Amino acid sequence: NGCWQVLKRMLDGKPVIIPGDGTSLWTVTHNSDFAKAYCGLIGNIHAIGEAFHITSDESVTWNQIYQIIADCLGKELKPYYVASEFLAATGDFDFTGSLIGDKANTVVFDNSKLKNAVPGLNMNIRLEEGMKRTIDYYFKRQNYCNNNQ
16 A cells, blocks of 8 residues: 555554564665666666676665664564565465565675676665665655655
8 A cells, every 4th residue: 555654554653564584684775876886887888788786785684674764763663574475375466576586585696797897886875874865755755655655
């Protein structure tokens, strides 16, 4: 029911579902870091015919991600752990690719290929800062988001 339901649940003091035990590693990349990398690849002769992933250098657990969101909101994190397989088997959505094949497994990316193609690239927006920016943006546009879900 909309992209901001985790924030709403935390603001309302409700638990939030965290798949598995929350300890698998994941990467959250801020849009400004993505943009720097993407712009560095456009027209770059070292990028022609090549495939790149653009991710942050920071790897964090799902528990850390949700805790940072709660901290940004000034709320207590109330995690509700549910096995990824159970969510996939009983949910209304197809979680096979996005949860079971992707977010349930630890991922740590090697960004050396990207950094070799874009010298001087620095992915410097850490999760805490990026989340603060995102949440601030949400609150500035809250009425728009609520009316256009």
